[in-house]
Amino acid sequence: MIAEAKQVLKQYFGYDEFRDGQASIIEYILDGKNTVGIMPTGGGKSLCYQIPSLMLDGVTLVISPLISLMKDQVDSLIHQGIPATYINSTLSSNEVEERMEKISLGGYKLVYIAPERLESFGFIRFLNTLPIPLVAVDEAHCLSQWGHDFRPSYLGIYQAVKQLHSNPTILALTATATPQVQADILHHLHIPDQFKVLTGFQRTNLFFQVVKGEDRKRWVEKYVQKNHQHSGIIYCATRKEVENLYLFLEKKGFSVGKYHGGMSDTLRQEQQEAFLNDTISIMVATNAFGMGINKSNVRFVIHYQIPKNMEGYYQEAGRAGRDGVDSECILLFSPQDIQTQRYIIDQNIVNQELHDNEMQKLRDMVDFVHTEACLQNYILAYFGEHTDIECGHCSNCLDERDSEDVTRESQMVLSCMLRMNERFGTSLISGVLTGSKNKKILDWGFHRLSTYGLMKEKSQKEVGLFIDYLISEGVIQVEGGSFPILKVSLKGKEVLMGDRKVSRKVQPTVSAIISKEDGLFQSLRNLRKSIAESEGVPPFVIFSDKSLQDMCVKLPKNPDEFLSVSGVGENKLTRYGDLFLHEISAFLKDHPEPAVEVVKPSKPRKTNHSDKASYMISYEMFKDHMDIKSIAKERGMSTLTIENHLIRAFQEGVMNDWSILFSETEESLIESAVSKVGSELLKPIKEELPNEISYFQIKGFLAKNGQD
Numbered sequence: 001m002i003a004e005a006k007q008v009l010k011q012y013f014g015y016d017e018f019r020d021g022q023a024s025i026i027e028y029i030l031d032g033k034n035t036v037g038i039m040p041t042g043g044g045k046s047l048c049y050q051i052p053s054l055m056l057d058g059v060t061l062v063i064s065p066l067i068s069l070m071k072d073q074v075d076s077l078i079h080q081g082i083p084a085t086y087i088n089s090t091l092s093s094n095e096v097e098e099r100m101e102k103i104s105l106g107g108y109k110l111v112y113i114a115p116e117r118l119e120s121f122g123f124i125r126f127l128n129t130l131p132i133p134l135v136a137v138d139e140a141h142c143l144s145q146w147g148h149d150f151r152p153s154y155l156g157i158y159q160a161v162k163q164l165h166s167n168p169t170i171l172a173l174t175a176t177a178t179p180q181v182q183a184d185i186l187h188h189l190h191i192p193d194q195f196k197v198l199t200g201f202q203r204t205n206l207f208f209q210v211v212k213g214e215d216r217k218r219w220v221e222k223y224v225q226k227n228h229q230h231s232g233i234i235y236c237a238t239r240k241e242v243e244n245l246y247l248f249l250e251k252k253g254f255s256v257g258k259y260h261g262g263m264s265d266t267l268r269q270e271q272q273e274a275f276l277n278d279t280i281s282i283m284v285a286t287n288a289f290g291m292g293i294n295k296s297n298v299r300f301v302i303h304y305q306i307p308k309n310m311e312g313y314y315q316e317a318g319r320a321g322r323d324g325v326d327s328e329c330i331l332l333f334s335p336q337d338i339q340t341q342r343y344i345i346d347q348n349i350v351n352q353e354l355h356d357n358e359m360q361k362l363r364d365m366v367d368f369v370h371t372e373a374c375l376q377n378y379i380l381a382y383f384g385e386h387t388d389i390e391c392g393h394c395s396n397c398l399d400e401r402d403s404e405d406v407t408r409e410s411q412m413v414l415s416c417m418l419r420m421n422e423r424f425g426t427s428l429i430s431g432v433l434t435g436s437k438n439k440k441i442l443d444w445g446f447h448r449l450s451t452y453g454l455m456k457e458k459s460q461k462e463v464g465l466f467i468d469y470l471i472s473e474g475v476i477q478v479e480g481g482s483f484p485i486l487k488v489s490l491k492g493k494e495v496l497m498g499d500r501k502v503s504r505k506v507q508p509t510v511s512a513i514i515s516k517e518d519g520l521f522q523s524l525r526n527l528r529k530s531i532a533e534s535e536g537v538p539p540f541v542i543f544s545d546k547s548l549q550d551m552c553v554k555l556p557k558n559p560d561e562f563l564s565v566s567g568v569g570e571n572k573l574t575r576y577g578d579l580f581l582h583e584i585s586a587f588l589k590d591h592p593e594p595a596v597e598v599v600k601p602s603k604p605r606k607t608n609h610s611d612k613a614s615y616m617i618s619y620e621m622f623k624d625h626m627d628i629k630s631i632a633k634e635r636g637m638s639t640l641t642i643e644n645h646l647i648r649a650f651q652e653g654v655m656n657d658w659s660i661l662f663s664e665t666e667e668s669l670i671e672s673a674v675s676k677v678g679s680e681l682l683k684p685i686k687e688e689l690p691n692e693i694s695y696f697q698i699k700g701f702l703a704k705n706g707q708d
């Protein structure tokens with residue numbers, strides 16, 4: 001049965017292999033077992049019900065919380081040659097009737113609805129006239145109060161499904177479920193524990209970064225300047241912040257949109273579509289934006305303020321890189337934001353137990369900011385998955401900055417606070433330390449304090465940021481709501497007494513993500529955009545960035561080769577094959593140079609052009625005895641990209657001494673691991689090997705043996 005499913009995977013979706021978890025879920029479903037699938041965002045959950053829907057008789061019902069998701073998914077399915085539709089409140093009653101008629105005639109394999117529709121007797125009666133082999137419950141965490149998007153109508157799903165005469169199998173899917181939420185899903189949907197398929201939450205293409213004590217506006221400005229050709233989302237905690245940052249970026253001339261609950265439906269819809277269609281690059285939004293946004297080529301997600309919990313954070317950050325291409329998730333932290341989140345929780349949650357639960361979640365979120373360990377591992381551990389293997393590319397793993405001793409400056413701040421009787425906030429304290437002539441300072445007589453002007457060589461803003469840093473280190477504690485007061489903590493007292501030192505790392509620089517993009521990729525992107533415009537769908541519905549990248553690597557010359565591109569199924573070949581093949585061949589005629597800097601290690605190409613490609617630059621730096629981390633830093637690229645460059649240098653025969661990569665013993669260890677678990681996936685190979693053997697070495701081994 002699974003072999004047949006694999007054929008469907010290739011024919012309709014253009015992929016050769018199942019991803020982790022997909023095959024087991026599909027097998028359970030085809031066997032009629034109620035199942036829950038917990039996979040990270042971008043893990044490929046949709047295929048888990050889309051493939052069975054094509055193999056089972058009748059129509060599969062998909063319950064999805066958001067209308068925008070339905071439209072995107074249906075558009076994508078239609079482009080893959082799969083008949084699908086949705087019924088929701090955006091349709092007129094005539095349209096609903098037409099669609100229901102076509103459903104009755106067996107015209108669709110999948111129908112998307114919102115959970116509320118199951119509350120209508122009329123609709124259940126209608127469903128009972130249909131053969132329904134499968135009900136897929138998307139975003140299943142919405143049925144748990146302990147989750148972060150609780151939706152009461154989800155609690156009625158099980159009873160409604162039980163009323164259906166076809167006795168459909170249930171498949172629940174979610175990306176963000178703590179163990180507590182998982183238990184809730186199993187319980188409510190009556191799914192036995194043995195049919196829980198939990199894949200790793202790890203998203204290896206996401207590079208996490210926490211930035212503390214920076215001037216956020218400047219930081220964002222510099223970042224989007226460097227990454228202006230990419231799509232990204234910037235999440236703010238409040239509508240007001242969205243408006244502020246949006247205006248700021250718009251004035252600076254960036255291609256930016258905004259989205260929050262205070263805008264009209266029409267305006268929100270317009271902005272969302274402009275973002276999906278790549279008409280605007282950056283979306284500044286509250287967390288109202290995004291659930292159900294299927295855009296796969298989001299290259300960065302910046303949190304302008306700390307979110308209220310890890311579930312929300314990982315879900316929002318996880319909207320980056322759904323296509324598997326390297327992407328960045330950056331959290332800009334300022335301690336005052338904790339107050340904002342506390343305030344929001346205080347205002348919105350009256351139930352004491354839920355309130356305490358939310359506060360605990362906020363504390364876990366704050367710990368994420370302060371941890372010095374691997375950020376990816378912190379996230380995984382939060383969701384119950386413990387591992388010792390560090391991601392190697394988050395801001396903590398890459399942090400090699402020297403620390404400077406700032407104990408003396410800390411003591412200046414703390415003693416100034418004590419002299420001001422610990423009754424003021426950052427701005428007044430920094431004013432006193434820098435010798436400001438602010439009226440309030442003079443009125444209070446603070447200009448007579450011995451600490452007045454003690455740090456006058458710094459700007460008030462710099463001192464303010466330093467105070468933020470001391471708060472994030474727990475040396476200063478914040479009390480009060482809207483007008484926070486700063487107090488010296490226990491840790492701070494030890495600093496004052498000289499019993500504890502404070503050190504601070506040199507601030508991180510703004511990084512530019514994603515490798516340099518070349519002309520062919522850009523031409524294919526333009527072609528994709530013009531097709532998307534003429535068909536009235538978002539560009540990623542036509543092809544993902546990953547498919548375009550694969551075209552740049554494989555440079556297909558005929559329909560057969562085009563079919564080997566990741567994400568090209570038969571329908572896409574028929575619809576777009578000629579257009580893209582023509583574009584590629586025209587480009588190669590005009591540019592007889594290698595086409596692209598690949599992100600993934602590629603097989604040696606059969607061209608004999610020599611270029612000063614990016615990988616050669618990395619190779620030359622490596623030859624000059626620079627280590628990978630330093631090259632990555634210098635070039636503003638990820639270590640992963642540099643590793644891939646070096647592997648390519650091996651493959652192209654430029655670098656030929658493989659013993660730089662692994663010793664003979666290591667090589668034979670990797671060889672026996674590969675012969676045991678195969679070369680399909682890196683993770684199982686890594687797990688077979690001692691910790692010291694890195695992913696880089698494994699990739700090198702596979703490349704050497706032509707198996708990448």
Ligand code: ADP
Pocket residue numbers: 015016017018019022039040041042043044045046047296322323544
């Ligand atoms: P999720 O719903 O889990 O966030 P999606 O179902 O949207 O993820 O899939 C994310 C991306 O991965 C899509 O572009 C999808 O086509 C792709 N994908 C899914 N399964 C596979 C597979 N087996 N091989 C390659 N790509 C896949």
